[in-house]
Amino acid sequence: MGRVIAVSNQKGGVGKTTTAVNLSACLANDGNRTLLIDIDPQANATSGCEAGIDNLDGSVYEVLLGHAPLEAVISSTGIPGLDLAPSRISLAGAEVEMSSVLGREKRLAEALETVRPDYDFIIVDCPPSLGLLTVNALTAADSVLIPVQCEYYALEGLSKLLNSIQLVQRYLNPTLEIEGVLLTMYDERLQLSKRVAAEVKSYFNDKVYETAIKRNVSLAAAPSFGQPVILYEPRSTGADNYRRLAGEVSHARAAA
Amino acid sequence: MGRVIAVSNQKGGVGKTTTAVNLSACLANDGNRTLLIDIDPQANATSGCEAGIDNLDGSVYEVLLGHAPLEAVISSTGIPGLDLAPSRISLAGAEVEMSSVLGREKRLAEALETVRPDYDFIIVDCPPSLGLLTVNALTAADSVLIPVQCEYYALEGLSKLLNSIQLVQRYLNPTLEIEGVLLTMYDERLQLSKRVAAEVKSYFNDKVYETAIKRNVSLAAAPSFGQPVILYEPRSTGADNYRRLAGEVSHARAAA
Ligand SMILES: Nc1ncnc2c1ncn2[C@@H]1O[C@H](COP(=O)(O)OP(=O)(O)OP(=O)(O)O)[C@@H](O)[C@H]1O
Ligand SMILES: Nc1ncnc2c1ncn2[C@@H]1O[C@H](COP(=O)(O)OP(=O)(O)OP(=O)(O)O)[C@@H](O)[C@H]1O
Ligand SMILES: [Mg+2]
Ligand SMILES: [Mg+2]
Secondary structure, eight states, X not given: OOEXXXXXXXXXXXXXXXXXXXXXXXXXXXXXOEEEEEOOTTOHHHHHTGGGOOOOXXXXXXXXXXXXXXGGTOEEOSSTTEEEEOXXXXXXXXXXXXXXXXXXXXXXXXXXXXXXXXXXXXXXXXXXXXXXXXXXXXXXXXEEEEEEESSHHHHHTHHHHHHHHHHHHHHTOTTOXXXXXXXXXXXXXXXXXXXXXXXXXXXXXXXXXXXXXXXXXXXXXXXXXXXXXXXXXXXXXXHHHHHHHHXXXXXXXXXX | OOEEEEEOOSSTTSSHHHHHHHHHHXXXXXXXXXXXXXXXXXXXXXXXXXXXXXXXXXXXXXXXXXXXXXXXXXXXXXXXXXXXXXXXXXXXXXXXXXXXSTTGGGHHHHHHTTTGGXXXXXXXXXXXXXXXXXXXXXXXXSEEEEEEXXXXXXXXXXXXXXXXXXXXXXXXXXXXXXXXXXXXSBOXXXXXXXXXXXXXXXXXXXXXXXOOOBOOHHHHHGGGGTOOHHHHOTTSHHHHHHHHHHHHXXXXXXXX
16 A cells, blocks of 8 residues: 655745655655655646656646546656656635535545555645645645755744644544654755754654755756756756655655 | 835745845835735744844734734834734634635735835735735735746746736736846856746846845844844845845835
8 A cells, every 4th residue: 555645844945846756756766656646736746747747637636626536637757657646726726616515624535545556655745835735635644744944934834834733633634644854955064054954853853864955956957857856967966865865765664 | 105015926935034024124224114014824024033023912813803903913123114013823724714704805905004104115925825815915015026036946836926916906906016026046156047037037027126136045044043134144145135125126116
């Protein structure tokens, strides 16, 4: 049964999409059957691996509103072992449209049931908010991977995110765990990076991945070519960092 | 009558709060009576100038729900000429709580009427979304300042933001204009920065400010001391960039 990991943090621009796209690509590269689900209306994860996509007919929007099953919107990405359930701008309207639907928080969880056996990992990229789309991802997930940018504002939002996770655990998904906390855009030359990293480690202890993702321009440039960094620049620091992270994530899985 | 400028872009982490806090501080420093309104539940703008705040009793949350007038929650910040209407975590619930309130999009606009004559500039920091809180800011505003990070994903979201601005112009605020488009985290050493900047300029032409905000660690470090950069490190590139931006914004105002 595929392990479902939501990549979430309501603070904007902390590296959620960059992590979802590149972790998925590295997991697939290691031989895991991997599905990337883009539940952010910005659809950045969709364009981050768009270069190889063959079919963009449906999207997660149709799935959440019950107009199509998840397997109908899944497309291959040109990366062996990596499939994508794309997002669409129309997803922005889903939060309002679903506000009166019964069981609206569990839509993604239900839709996943049929495809889960087909994958080893299912990675869900979330928007920068704690609204209904993120709640759907947290309700469907086994665990949450939390990217934390090594800057001050990113620290402040952590307690709010943990509160939301606790609410979902209590009312919607009692088995939800924290998969791990990932330091992103780490720059060892900056005092600020070191200070924030130290605070995150003292707060989360062994939940923090050994791998920190360094600030690296290849990670920012790869999306403009619609490719994960392991295709765009396989020998970059960014590619190395995400390969090592994929190793940590799959080992934790094997040990579980 | 104070000019109300909303700082908005639904893409996360593009420098909305950094711009709202530092532009406000520089406008105040130039002798303009300035009010900074934090309508983002993350409350980053509030903590970005918290060092000098004397009273954090009420927040924008109480104002939007009609429990208090705006002037009751305004606090001074220790920077002469700069006041703040703070945010609180409880604001996250406002979008749901206000969903059945009549005229819910105009709450901020109504609340501003009484304080507008007291200020030359009123700057509103928005969350990374196009939900009810941002719609309130766009409805109350004379114009919108759009920060655009010089990276690929930030480009993608612009057409969606422009669509939302058009909807607000048509249904809620016909006189809303674009105040300007601000390039942020510009790094002249990176091809990516130059490419994105060129695309933004060809799309927005003379709406793009001459001042680009360069990537500068003082801007990221200042919030951990609860100060705008002109107090934290007055001789930094970040402080220079925002002083120049304040000059452009007030000249455009004078010319209007
Ligand atoms: N390690 C890194 N080094 C350099 N740039 C990075 C790194 N990680 C992400 N970026 C860039 O930083 C920006 C923000 O990252 P990204 O879009 O992945 O964050 P996000 O959390 O998904 O944002 P949002 O909150 O809008 O969904 C992007 O332009 C991305 O290319
Ligand atoms: N010019 C700059 N140089 C260096 N760092 C910057 C610059 N502008 C902003 N930052 C840092 O980048 C991060 C994102 O900026 P900021 O929080 O202002 O963006 P935002 O758009 O308000 O994010 P959100 O979408 O979460 O509201 C912050 O840690 C901030 O300190
Ligand atoms: Mg994203
Ligand atoms: Mg902000």
